[in-house]
Amino acid sequence: MFEWLFGKKVPPRKIEVTHRTTPSANTTRPRKGSAQIEIRDEGQGWLSIPATGFYGSYSRSPNGRFRIAWRDGGADRGNGHNGHYVLIYDEEIVCKGEMERPQDGKVADNGVFILNDCRSPSNLSGTFRAFQMDGSEFLTQDYAANLFTNGLSSDGSLAACQTCNSDDEDDSAILTVFDLAESKELYRFRAESGWPNTYTFSADGEVLTLGYANGEGEFAYKLDGTFIDRDAWIAARLGQGDLYMIRRVIDEAGGKPDPKIGEQLLAAVDQGLVHNSWRDDRSQALGFRLRGEVLESMGELEHALESYNKALALNSKIGVKRRIDQLRKTALAPPKR
Incomplete structure (x- = not known):
């Protein structure tokens, strides 16, 4: 009904990302010799590891086998301390590491995981990071903007990251889609429906559905930013x-x-x-x-x-x-x- 009103598309901009190494072959089991210690699920998305004093948020892979947990450095950052992250397979610690301010972790069924390094919010900067199951970092993208949310496909082949507003024209309010299998950025665009809370990639890797809180709904885009559900979004906002x-x-x-x-x-x-x-x-x-x-x-x-x-x-x-x-x-x- 609104097609005649809203025919204009937002053109995407394609750029390459510098990265460290290409991902290794997909696997669903960690290497032998992983550390197995007590891991407590504290409920409501939190876990603790008493032996190391770790306490932080976590999210699970779609198949439920992996958990990526993270803890912001918080007040300790002023004393030169970073935040920490831990990848867990069942009850075994697969890898762990540090970064300045890890947030919004996601992990795929093959153990590939992503994190937003929010860094200093006053500097309007952030870094999106992707890792192999063994903790090796294979894609890094810096932004001159704070980071909002991110998403990862269940097979670890695609990811997305949303930035907040900033003074930088290229990085402000941008949604970036990454091809993790090739360790590169595919597209970036400004999602007309706004900053999403959730991301769902279709099984064929052609469509990204963005979800919004407070009952606002879910709306599909092609990976290049073409807004498939534009009419449905308009109708939902009018409703x-x-x-x-x-x-x-x-x-x-x-x-x-x-x-x-x-x-x-x-x-x-x-x-x-x-x-x-x-x-x-x-x-x-x-x-x-x-x-x-x-x-x-x-x-x-x-x-x-x-x-x-x-x-x-x-x-x-x-x-x-x-x-x-x-x-x-x-x-x-x-x-x-």
Whole structure:
């Protein structure tokens, strides 16, 4: 339904990544001689290793055999101490290491694992790192931006990393897709649906589905950034009363959305006006302005004027005074004899 409104694609930018070594052949078992000591699952994504004093977050591989655990250096970083990470296969420690601020670990069914090294948040920098099961690092990518989240395919062949906003045009708010089998970056793009919380690669390695918290949904992209589920994303945002999405739909329709879309936009505005995220006066004024614009485009001038007046009463700088003056001359003018 929205295809005619949103045909423009965001072009990806392809660059290579410097890396250390290429991955070795896939394997699902650690080498013999791995250390086996007590590992306690503390619940809610935390584990401890009493013998070493390690306590940190962890995540499991899809098959449940591997765990990658990490601990931020925290306050100790000021004393020159790094954070730590540990790869576990069943109840055996396979490898361990240090980095400045390990976060957001993921591990594949073959033991390949990734970590975000968040480094210093005040410096707007971060490093994405990928490792073999034996702890050898085979891909490193530095960013002039803080890191948000990452994702890894179940077979360890593909990974993705999302950055936060920064002053660096190339690295700000970028989602990067990596080919770990070839130790290189495939694509980078700005995901139109925003910063994801989860990443799921399709079995054929052609599609990346991004998941969002708070019931916002999951939306599929091709690896080059082509937004497959764009219409579904727009509909989902409208269903939640997202006033910024309503603004966007109206603007990209040249201020005159199709009447059928107009009815959906009015319902979305009504949803937004009662949503807790939009209860402040400034947001309420925006909502009534948007309602007025949709009604005006549908020819319901008196109702549009009413909405504009409500918007102006809430925010004198909402930008509807000229529209109100024009509609008063049009909607309230006496009929010609």
